[in-house]
Each structure stands twice: as C-alpha cells, then as structure tokens.
Amino acid sequence: MSEKVHLAVEANKQSIKYAMEGNKEAWLALYADDAVVCDPVGISPMDPSGEGHRGKEAIEAFWDNVIGPSTIEIRVDKRWTSGDYCCCVAQVARNDMGDGKFTECDMLALYEVNDDGLITRMAAHWNFDDMMEQISKLQTG
DSSP states (O other): OOOOOOHHHHHHHHHHHHHHHTOHHHHHTTEEEEEEEESSSSOBTTBTTSSOEEHHHHHHHHIIIIITTOOEEEEEEEEEEETTEEEEEEEEEEEEEETTEEEEEEEEEEEEEOTTSOEEEEEEEOOHHHHHHHHHHHHHO
C-alpha cells in the first residue's frame, strides 16, 4: 500500500534541503507569488511590523538577509499534517557561527500550501531573544 504524498510535507522537506544547500532560486520557487513568511512569528528586528515578509520580493530579501548568509543545518523530529498544513514539531536549526561555535534554534514551523504544492504561508515559532542570548554568549565566551 503506497502512502499519498502530502504537498506541505514535501514543501517543508524541499525548503530545508534548499536552505541547507544555499540554493536561493530553488528555495524561492517553492513559494507562491503572494506567500507570507513569518520567521519568527511576531515582532522582531527581522520583521518590525510582525506581519511577516509578504510576496516574493520580500521573501527574497528575507533569504538575502537571513538564510543566504547562514551555514545552517535543519532537522525535523516529527511532522503532523492536517488539511493543507504541515506542522513541524521540534524543528531545530543549527547555525555554524565559525570557529567551532554554533547556535541552536528550537522551533515549531507551520507550512501551508496551495493546490499546486507552492507554499502560501510559512510560520516559524521561535524566541528571538533566546537566539540573541546564545549569540551574545558565543561572542563573550
């Protein structure tokens, strides 16, 4: 018995793959033209409005400022699906800061896709202040 492919799970897997490879064009191609990326969800210096990065141009700028400059490894311990959604539980992004130093960001990430399997919304729930504290400790330690 074959298991049906869940489009949001596949979008999540591809997004992670392309982010880790540094493949900007392939990563951007996963998103619908009017998609929204909230990473992290809520107000942060990366998203002062807290409304997310809306549309391909804003999502590309998010790549250029956040993902592109990073050397990142992402793992997902569990994926839950419901409708067109995939909730990645205990997703962890490990960022190589150089000189053997790393940050780890625990998150819950939600992916929603359209009928074509393109991501319409990605919302990553993680704590910006906790990440800044990790970076501060690495710089002073």
